[in-house]
Amino acid sequence: MPVPPQYQRASDHFFAFLADARDEASLETTNQSYTMVQGVLQAFRRRLSLADAIRFAGVLPAVVRALFVADWDPDEPRRPFGDRASMTAEVQSLRANHNFAPETAIRDVAAALRKHVEVAEFEALLATLPEGAAEFWRP
Numbered sequence: 001m002p003v004p005p006q007y008q009r010a011s012d013h014f015f016a017f018l019a020d021a022r023d024e025a026s027l028e029t030t031n032q033s034y035t036m037v038q039g040v041l042q043a044f045r046r047r048l049s050l051a052d053a054i055r056f057a058g059v060l061p062a063v064v065r066a067l068f069v070a071d072w073d074p075d076e077p078r079r080p081f082g083d084r085a086s087m088t089a090e091v092q093s094l095r096a097n098h099n100f101a102p103e104t105a106i107r108d109v110a111a112a113l114r115k116h117v118e119v120a121e122f123e124a125l126l127a128t129l130p131e132g133a134a135e136f137w138r139p
Helices: 010-025 030-045 050-057 062-069 084-093 105-114 119-126
Strands: none
Touching: 010 030, 010 062, 010 105, 030 050, 030 062, 030 084, 030 105, 050 062, 084 105, 105 119
8 A cells, every 4th residue: 555645745735734824813923832832732632532533633644643742741631611812822822922813813823724624524523522622713
């Protein structure tokens, strides 16, 4: 069996996603969108159980999946889904001196991510996650 395309061209797919996130957020560079994306993924991950996070990772593109699980402390206390403003502040706190995530960061990353996942599968999974998960990813 040949290597699946999602792995053969994983870097290309990841940079296309970062470019979409950059454009959604009106940022200048993919370096800026990388930190924003990482902050959004970490903020979401902190609100899931380990089992739910692994299931969520399974619907992500390969490199986004890797970023989602990178530097994970599974013993970190789980946080509740809160209002968008407080979760955005959490996103913006990642490398705060080098973080250009706008107030719309979560929405922007959600819009970009939907261009790179199987939307029906993504929505079906979100429906099985705790209350607040689907709203988090609503663009």
